[in-house]
Amino acid sequence: MAQRLSVSYEKKPCYDIVFSQSFEGLWEELAELGASERRLCIVTDSNVDKLYGEEILNCISGKCLKAVKYVFPAGEEHKNLDTVKEVYKFLIAEGFDRKDMLLALGGGVVGDLTGFTAATYLRGIDFAQIPTTLLAQADSSVGGKTGVDFDAYKNMVGAFKMPRLVYMNPSVLKSLDDRQYFSGFAEVMKSALIKDAIFYEWLIEKMYEICERDPDTLEEMVMRSCSIKKLVVEKDPTEKGDRALLNLGHTIGHAIEKAKNFELFHGECVALGTVAAAYISWKKELLGMEEYYEIRDMFVPFCLPITVEDIDPEEILRLTKSDKKMEGGTIKFVLLKKIGKAVVDRTVTDEEILAAINEIYFSEEDAHE
Numbered sequence: 194m195a196q197r198l199s200v201s202y203e204k205k206p207c208y209d210i211v212f213s214q215s216f217e218g219l220w221e222e223l224a225e226l227g228a229s230e231r232r233l234c235i236v237t238d239s240n241v242d243k244l245y246g247e248e249i250l251n252c253i254s255g256k257c258l259k260a261v262k263y264v265f266p267a268g269e270e271h272k273n274l275d276t277v278k279e280v281y282k283f284l285i286a287e288g289f290d291r292k293d294m295l296l297a298l299g300g301g302v303v304g305d306l307t308g309f310t311a312a313t314y315l316r317g318i319d320f321a322q323i324p325t326t327l328l329a330q331a332d333s334s335v336g337g338k339t340g341v342d343f344d345a346y347k348n349m350v351g352a353f354k355m356p357r358l359v360y361m362n363p364s365v366l367k368s369l370d371d372r373q374y375f376s377g378f379a380e381v382m383k384s385a386l387i388k389d390a391i392f393y394e395w396l397i398e399k400m401y402e403i404c405e406r407d408p409d410t411l412e413e414m415v416m417r418s419c420s421i422k423k424l425v426v427e428k429d430p431t432e433k434g435d436r437a438l439l440n441l442g443h444t445i446g447h448a449i450e451k452a453k454n455f456e457l458f459h460g461e462c463v464a465l466g467t468v469a470a471a472y473i474s475w476k477k478e479l480l481g482m483e484e485y486y487e488i489r490d491m492f493v494p495f496c497l498p499i500t501v502e503d504i505d506p507e508e509i510l511r512l513t514k515s516d517k518k519m520e521g522g523t524i525k526f527v528l529l530k531k532i533g534k535a536v537v538d539r540t541v542t543d544e545e546i547l548a549a550i551n552e553i554y555f556s557e558e559d560a561h562e
């Protein structure tokens with residue numbers, strides 16, 4: 194039987210997050226939203242389409258007014274306004290109007306791009322999230338943040354658009370390669386670090402089961418991570434306050450992601466950024482030294498990097514200045530007071546950021562030592 198969390202928006206029920214080990218219950222959930230009287234368009238990428246595109250199309254075909262699928266090339270480099278423009282053209286050609294619905298089938302790129310398209314097509318149509326990566330299931334599919342990259346600036350163009358449904362099928366996580374799977378785990382670790390020390394201890398305790406992708410463990414892990422995000426976004430849906438805590442590791446992480454031309458996965462960069470943020474937290478005497486080293490080293494058994502090569506620390510510092518979390522010329526930096534307790538700090542200096550970048554930078558001099 195499917196489990197569910199109900200997410201509220203402005204204190205009113207908004208959408209359900211449904212957890213099921215198959216797609217068998219998907220149509221029933223969509224039907225509850227009036228899908229039988231709508232046109233439905235699955236938006237997915239070329240990788241996910243090969244795995245689940247036909248299965249989801251078969252699930253809805255013949256049950257709604259029209260069922261179609263739009264597939265764009267996989268990769269962060271296609272998360273841009275050019276791809277959105279192509280989706281617009283497809284929807285117009287297929288006769289989609291404001292009562293119809295998009296289904297975002299894929300990882301964070303697909304979810305963000307489809308959500309932004311839904312927010313802007315005909316001034317807004319409904320969409321549902323069907324996340325297929327750990328990063329998307331544990332983080333990006335929940336909360337209504339949508340967006341696309343603009344030139345080198347990540348998620349610079351976006352909108353808040355709540356989905357009507359998030360349908361989680363943790364069994365699909367078995368299809369991910371190791372690097373992509375563990376990249377998603379960085380967002381799980383982040384959620385524990387900012388809000389739930391007990392969950393953090395659980396992640397360590399369940400290390401073997403998580404690495405082996407035990408189905409029951411994955412479902413509980415994703416559900417607990419979503420529960421944390423649900424609490425945060427319900428309190429602050431449009432990032433005026435506490436929601437900023439979800440950006441732990443993202444300021445320096447996004448800068449590394451851009452500097453490395455996206456050759457590192459998002460979660461890998463979040464892990465690096467989190468280590469850097471924990472280092473600043475230690476140097477500002479918020480964390481103890483032992484806590485810093487524990488947080489840093491805890492990424493290692495989950496195959497996540499804690500150092501990065503071939504970067505220019507000064508360039509990373511410069512790129513943090515173009516981060517969309519800048520406010521009045523000051524970076525809203527998320528730091529840790531302890532495991533399970535994050536704070537927003539506006540006093541972090543360039544010198545402190547540069548020291549943190551150098552802490553995670555593995556240089557040629559290090560290699561020869």
